[in-house]
Each structure stands twice: as C-alpha cells, then as structure tokens.
Amino acid sequence: MTAAHKIGSLLFCPTCGTLLDLPKDSEPNVICEQCGHEEPATSYENIKITTRSHPDAFPSVLRQKRKTQTKTHDSENLGDLVSEQCPNCSHPEAYSKALQLRSADEGSTVFYTCASCKHGWRVNN
Numbered sequence: 001m002t003a004a005h006k007i008g009s010l011l012f013c014p015t016c017g018t019l020l021d022l023p024k025d026s027e028p029n030v031i032c033e034q035c036g037h038e039e040p041a042t043s044y045e046n047i048k049i050t051t052r053s054h055p056d057a058f059p060s061v062l063r064q065k066r067k068t069q070t071k072t073h074d075s076e077n078l079g080d081l082v083s084e085q086c087p088n089c090s091h092p093e094a095y096s097k098a099l100q101l102r103s104a105d106e107g108s109t110v111f112y113t114c115a116s117c118k119h120g121w122r123v124n125n
C-alpha cells in the first residue's frame with residue numbers, strides 16, 4: 001500500500017493529500033476525512049513531536065541589562081548628575097549611582113545624593 005507523506009511531524013493522505021489527524025489511543029488506524037483512506041497508526045511511531053520551548057529561547061533582557069549596568073566600582077565617586085528631585089530640599093538635581101548590593105538575581109539599587117544638601121536616598125529597581 002502507499003505510505004502516507006510525512007512532512008515534519010505531520011502525515012498527509014497519500015491518495016488525496018489531506019492532512020491526517022493524529023491517531024487516538026484506542027484506534028489502530030487514522031481515517032482520512034476526505035477519501036476514507038486508512039493510514040495505520042504505526043506510521044506515527046517514528047515521528048517525534050518536539051517542543052521548541054527552551055529557557056535559552058527567550059533572550060534574557062535582564063542579563064543584557066545587567067551587563068550594561070556593570071561599571072567600575074568607585075566608592076569615592078558620587079555618580080552621574082541627573083535630574084532627580086531631592087525629597088529633602090526639592091533641589092532638582094542629584095548624583096545617581098547604581099550598586100548591586102543584593103544577590104545577582106535581584107535588581108540593583110540606585111543611590112541618589114542631593115547635589116545641594118547632600119541628602120542621600122535609594123531607589124530599588
């Protein structure tokens with residue numbers, strides 16, 4: 001008899017080309033809905049249905065973000081002057097510095113130091 005056409009994990013009816021359903025557990029044959037061709041369920045046995053989901057399939061945005069945040073550690077440096085309002089004196093500019101104090105799986109902490117009154121505060125990312 002004519003074997004079904006295999007394309008990837010799919011089988012197509014050799015007679016009319018219709019996509020055949022996957023065999024049900026209790027049935028030895030898959031029957032073509034179009035022409036009634038009976039394809040033995042064993043035709044599916046050598047087909048491995050592979051899932052493509054893999055942890056590495058997702059581009060790690062966090063990982064890339066961490067790389068860009070890695071800077072030379074300089075405890076003397078107050079950081080970059082940014083427009084951040086001081087909660088103490090409402091001065092519009094503060095020095096910003098990102099530090100990773102906690103484990104790498106958690107976010108980084110940004111320290112702000114007011115450019116005017118030197119008040120310090122932190123924001124967790």
Ligand SMILES: [Zn+2]
Nearest residue numbers: 013016032035
């Ligand atoms: Zn058919």
Ligand SMILES: [Zn+2]
Nearest residue numbers: 086089114117
């Ligand atoms: Zn201030």
